[in-house]
Amino acid sequence: GENVEQHPSTLSVQEGDSAVIKCTYSDSASNYFPWYKQELGKRPQLIIDIRSNVGEKKDQRIAVTLNKTAKHFSLHITETQPEDSAVYFCAAIVTGGGNKLTFGTGTQLKVEL
């Protein structure tokens, strides 16, 4: 089955700096890659996603890039703010697997003042 690896497990940045979280996946058939943000004690919420026919997608301060050849995708957060502090999960879907998402192990992002 699909295997998703996520790095780093923890990331600390200064407010205003950029943060980058990277994920790799194993199944070349995967064609949908969402990113979820989970604040402490709350449920994960979708923040951005990308399909395999697109190389990059942006939404204000958040962007995701996808390299299908290398089978990796990354989340970029610019001008980080304290409210960006949370755990971020990447995920990939195995096509034909019934919409079964495989998640990475998560990155704890801390934005320091």
Next chain:
Amino acid sequence: DGGITQSPKYLFRKEGQNVTLSCEQNLNHDAMYWYRQDPGQGLRLIYYSQIVNDFQKGDIAEGYSVSREKKESFPLTVTSAQKNPTAFYLCASTSSGRGLHSPLHFGNGTRLTVT
């Protein structure tokens, strides 16, 4: 809020007892999922269901059981056979009618503690 309700928020059980976690959604979603969340291990899939009266094992189904008698409901039973049941359990749903690219909507989770 968000259309998916998990109850209770906190649940305590003695070892050897079965316990059932509730998940109800009013989003008219076809597909529902149960994930387990442990520190440093991300979200691991326990069971999922694409349609009523049908469900499939996820990656860590041993010691768990589910049912999908109604579209709105997907209860998870943690049996005494589950060796490490203490965890945070998340239910999710999605509209599979939109194909394979439908984002998951999560409930607020149930934190189960077994002693």
